[in-house]
Amino acid sequence: MSTPLEDWIEQSFGTRPADTALFVRALTHSSHDGQSYERLEFLGDRVLGLVMAEWLSETFPDDPEGSLSKRFNALVTGAVCAAVARSIGAEARVRLGKQAQNDGAQHGDNVLGDVMEALLGALYRTAGLDAARAAVRRLWADRIQADDRAPQHPKSALQEWAAANRRAVPAYALVERSGPGHAPRFTVRVGVGKDEVTAEGASKQEAETAAATALLATLEAQAVPKRKKRRR
Template identity: 50%
Template sequence: MSNDALQDWAEQKLGRRFRDPALLVEALTHTSLPGRNYQRLEFLGDRVLGLIIATWLYERHPNESEGKLNRRFVELVRGQTCAEIARSIGASGQIRLERTAREQRVNETANVLGDVCEALIGALYLDGGMAAARKFVRSAWEPLLTGGGSVEKDPKSALQEWAQGRGLPLPAYAIVGRCGPHHAPEFTVEVSVRSLEPVRATGRSRQEAEKQAAATLLAKVREEKE
């Protein structure tokens, strides 16, 4: 992805066009590549996120005890929550990593996504100060504070978590068909998870077809469970 495209993504999803694009690249660089990666920014972002969330909870719940505030805090800053936020902004597709790691879909795992989310917060803090970091955190975490639920997962993320929760390999997606004119193609994608019958679905893009296939397989699994 070009720097301009990455900046466009950051402006749309993080609310900021970086003055120092190198910070954005570093926050999205996996440890499988040589040179600087997201780990130092993750360290910083974890602390920045903690301060923003703690202050926010203190202001939002003026009559709550320390114990209740702490339970809310732990839920909001845990790695799984950060991973859900990262998925919701499409961070997995922006992560730079070595080819083998990409083939293994390391960029879609909860651990990496959670780390990258914190790294992005660290990058926002260095590039635009606490105001830039706070703007993103308050926007992304608002549904969690007001609704008391979790960030809505897309079907691919939900299927991945279902598989990981059962100790299964990550779902595998493969294009098994493409038809239609060049300007309006239709893709057929097959998704498979070990021990389950593969499922196929179609869509106007590969991404759309993958989401539909994941949703279909999830629905099938839930029906069988019932």
């Protein structure tokens, strides 16, 4: 973290702020003294949503609304925001209280995803929408694939599989919530009839997504031998 904050902001977002106060706040977790990133995260989430919706509409002019929604939801998740935050080195700049730092909260998707949105909020406040738009399009550029089909969310894919195969509607249940408040872990179980799996995540949504992914893979693997048998 030898690079001065002003230089890091310019390298990461393409603009050099006259005042770094909002960016410091965007990097500050509630466990640390001073104002936290929460209000800027609220703002940055909306900025990201607007910029991404605009970008997808331009990039995929022939996609119907449902396809655009799938693309949008896949690109603005906490996990993706956290990955972008890691790509610019935000992980090393997050300001945490001693206990949260000892617990490694700066490495988790929950905190890093929030920080990324807060940084976008700070960028919007200091440099405007054009600067935020340019930063998002550069930082998310390799995540938009113009030639690929719109990604299907694992929960939607599992539900569609169950309907197509005349199986019960997937049922989700929270099994356990553990860990400290700043770095929680959720265990979720999902079942389709007698088939079920459990999975963990840094949020309930993340755990449900992981569980849906795992169960869908299991169900599809079970279906392969049956299809081969019918061909004979």
